[in-house]
Amino acid sequence: MYSEKLKELRVIDSFKFRFHRIMKNEIQRWARTIKRCNAFLKFDTRGVEIDNNLEHNNHAADEKRSLVRQKLSNSVKRKAVEQLCERPSKIIHSEITPDDLNILDSKDINLIRKNIHTARMSKYPILLKTLLEFYAMVPDVVDKLHTNGGEKWIIHIDNNKGVVCFSTIKNLNFFKKCDAVLMDGTFSSCPSLFNQLFVVHGVKNNIYVPLFFCLLMGKSVTDYCTALEFLKQRSPLLPTTFHIDF
Numbered sequence: 474m475y476s477e478k479l480k481e482l483r484v485i486d487s488f489k490f491r492f493h494r495i496m497k498n499e500i501q502r503w504a505r506t507i508k509r510c511n512a513f514l515k516f517d518t519r520g521v522e523i524d525n526n527l528e529h530n531n532h533a534a535d536e537k538r539s540l541v542r543q544k545l546s547n548s549v550k551r552k553a554v555e556q557l558c559e560r561p562s563k564i565i566h567s568e569i570t571p572d573d574l575n576i577l578d579s580k581d582i583n584l585i586r587k588n589i590h591t592a593r594m595s596k597y598p599i600l601l602k603t604l605l606e607f608y609a610m611v612p613d614v615v616d617k618l619h620t621n622g623g624e625k626w627i628i629h630i631d632n633n634k635g636v637v638c639f640s641t642i643k644n645l646n647f648f649k650k651c652d653a654v655l656m657d658g659t660f661s662s663c664p665s666l667f668n669q670l671f672v673v674h675g676v677k678n679n680i681y682v683p684l685f686f687c688l689l690m691g692k693s694v695t696d697y698c699t700a701l702e703f704l705k706q707r708s709p710l711l712p713t714t715f716h717i718d719f
């Protein structure tokens with residue numbers, strides 16, 4: 474057998490040995506092709522093996538483990554990019570075999586989790602840094618998105634006031650059937666380019682359904698008016714009772 478560089482290799486129990494050096498009395502020493510292995514073969518001038526060390530205990534388990542980990546990692550990564558929203562632990566559970574479990578430990582699983590993250594990150598759109606990028610890109614992105622029910626999103630952008638509203642036809646029509654409206658904003662869970670995610674819920678049978686979403690730059694009267702004017706335009710038959718906590 475020959476290496477990629479066309480050097481002669483000897484294979485013993487599927488472990489590869491390469492010529493290392495000539496020793497005293499012209500004895501040839503052959504060593505492993507990987508550094509961390511101490512195994513060797515020695516031949517005299519007639520090519521007869523006169524000594525060897527074929528112990529691989531220090532690394533054979535490691536090599537087996539890294540092979541098993543790589544195989545699992547590859548199948549898990551493939552599944553993770555196909556199913557972007559599935560939990561990593563669930564994907565790992567579905568792919569791991571009882572044999573893998575005997576060989577791998579929590580360090581290997583953490584490494585595989587990291588690989589899932591890296592594989593998925595390469596599939597996500599880049600994070601936008603400025604509002605101008607946002608306004609230029611969002612209509613295009615929204616056009617490709619739809620809800621679980623297969624419905625398109627409606628988006629309204631007022632880039633002078635920095636207000637972005639989104640909802641769906643079904644959501645907007647649902648306001649008609651509601652007993653009341655509840656409005657609330659969250660400042661902590663909001664994309665970094667904005668300061669507030671303002672959500673308008675419909676109240677039906679004491680259940681609060683989030684129907685209309687707005688990204689606002691602040692919490693001024695103008696911000697709320699812009700958002701609500703758009704809501705009124707698209708959904709003229711709003712309930713007459715409103716709950717607000719500010």
Ligand SMILES: [Zn+2]
Pocket residue numbers: 488505510511512528529530532533
């Ligand atoms: Zn070895």
